[in-house]
Amino acid sequence: MTKNTSLFWSGLLKVGPALLLAFLLAPWSKLEAQSGPTFTADVAPILFETCVSCHNPNGIGPMPLLSYDEVRPWARRISLKVQAREMPPWHLDLTTGIQDYKNDISLTDEQIATIVTWVESGSPEGDPAALPPLPEFSDGSDWRMAEQLGPPDFVMKAPPYTIAANAQDQWWVRNTTFEGVIDEPRYVRATELKGTYPLGVRVLHHGHAMLSSQSADGQRASGPIGRQGVGKAGDRFPDGTGMLIYPSGEINWNLHYFPIDEEVRSERAEAAVWLYPRGYEPEFATRGEQFFAADTGPGGLWAQDLLLPPNSIKSQQGVRVLNQPALITSFRPHMHMRGSAQSLEAVYPDGRREMLARVDKYNHVWQIAYEFEDGVAPLLPKGTSLVITTTWDNTEDNPNNPDHRQWVVFGQRGVDEMSHTWLGITYLSDDQFEHMVAERRRSMSAPKAGP
Numbered sequence: 001m002t003k004n005t006s007l008f009w010s011g012l013l014k015v016g017p018a019l020l021l022a023f024l025l026a027p028w029s030k031l032e033a034q035s036g037p038t039f040t041a042d043v044a045p046i047l048f049e050t051c052v053s054c055h056n057p058n059g060i061g062p063m064p065l066l067s068y069d070e071v072r073p074w075a076r077r078i079s080l081k082v083q084a085r086e087m088p089p090w091h092l093d094l095t096t097g098i099q100d101y102k103n104d105i106s107l108t109d110e111q112i113a114t115i116v117t118w119v120e121s122g123s124p125e126g127d128p129a130a131l132p133p134l135p136e137f138s139d140g141s142d143w144r145m146a147e148q149l150g151p152p153d154f155v156m157k158a159p160p161y162t163i164a165a166n167a168q169d170q171w172w173v174r175n176t177t178f179e180g181v182i183d184e185p186r187y188v189r190a191t192e193l194k195g196t197y198p199l200g201v202r203v204l205h206h207g208h209a210m211l212s213s214q215s216a217d218g219q220r221a222s223g224p225i226g227r228q229g230v231g232k233a234g235d236r237f238p239d240g241t242g243m244l245i246y247p248s249g250e251i252n253w254n255l256h257y258f259p260i261d262e263e264v265r266s267e268r269a270e271a272a273v274w275l276y277p278r279g280y281e282p283e284f285a286t287r288g289e290q291f292f293a294a295d296t297g298p299g300g301l302w303a304q305d306l307l308l309p310p311n312s313i314k315s316q317q318g319v320r321v322l323n324q325p326a327l328i329t330s331f332r333p334h335m336h337m338r339g340s341a342q343s344l345e346a347v348y349p350d351g352r353r354e355m356l357a358r359v360d361k362y363n364h365v366w367q368i369a370y371e372f373e374d375g376v377a378p379l380l381p382k383g384t385s386l387v388i389t390t391t392w393d394n395t396e397d398n399p400n401n402p403d404h405r406q407w408v409v410f411g412q413r414g415v416d417e418m419s420h421t422w423l424g425i426t427y428l429s430d431d432q433f434e435h436m437v438a439e440r441r442r443s444m445s446a447p448k449a450g451p
């Protein structure tokens, strides 16, 4: 017994430290296994909500992210992209300007932290039973606006164009007539433009369809019946706002294609239009998104202004004075591969200056229209100056720069440069402006609901 006892003690002495360590670690490691993020319980819900609408087999994302096996090889890259806030595509400067948008798809800091911690702890799968169901997503064959508005009232098609498999990007412009589609002046409520499913959807990078129309008695109107870019399908005007069109006219198609290593034969882009009911007169008339960059003409900062030396960073500004009060509903910066930032500021008639919105992670692949939330959409008095500042980065540090040793001038190709902004803008009468300002004051001073 004595022998046994001493054996027991000497044995315990040998394994003691290990036991002690195990004892100390056990509850902790168990706790960690329980609380550390896993794919099925913590990461998949974020990806399903925010990423798979594009990252699915038919989507515009380069790889599907529907299952653990599909996501696992991309884990580190996903962590980098979400930390840089390059994915999901939402490239606003979060430190300045308005931050409330209708179409905000950005992740919260907490969601980013979950993904980063998950990747740092070895990207565990977790309990398969915890996996949420896959959401339904569009394959690009249907109109997105149809979800809210039903089928469009009419669809116009561009003439056919064949896009070569391997070629430079192609910019293609044609006119078609607009006759016999509507029989009286009507107000447009929403528009959407896309390539034809499936290949056309992938090859169209961005495009515009501008309708110039006139009435029997010679009244004229012009505006977009389709404005698309990667990340943006169309425009829906705020309720009570419409764009007038007349029965007879011409559509100017302006389509920019990026070849996809596969020939796309006789592609015909399509523009869909949703109308307000017959006889309906909206309170606010808009001409759709408008070009607004500099006073140098339609096209903004033109060739003579734009010269980027090799390995340089350069900014340019354009100013436009509003000669009528206006409500700005959306902001879409447009530059090419060297574009890195663009901002929209207001200088009020009393001299106050305000940053309205700024994009600081610009990437030409994306043509996102940032749609201001109703309560904060800039409401600007007559005489306000809109200041648009563009910055190009033609250095090696710009990951989108194809060659920092080149001089770059104005042009249509992606390797040339340009700078403009599409604004969703509704001009207001003085009365409408006063009324909207008063309404905003009222809603701001109203007591908050809740305890």
Ligand code: HEC
Residues within 6 Å of the ligand: 046, 047, 050, 051, 052, 053, 054, 055, 060, 061, 062, 074, 077, 078, 081, 082, 087, 088, 089, 105, 107, 231, 363, 365
């Ligand atoms: C609106 C469509 C869209 C959404 C939403 C989206 N992506 Fe992407 N993603 C793309 C496209 C297109 C690319 C390729 C172009 C680019 O990198 O900008 C891309 C690229 C990426 C890449 C880089 C791939 C590579 O080759 O290096 C990663 C990683 C990524 N996405 C992850 C995500 C994650 C994670 C989310 C959600 C949190 C997400 N994406 C949301 C469309 C999207």
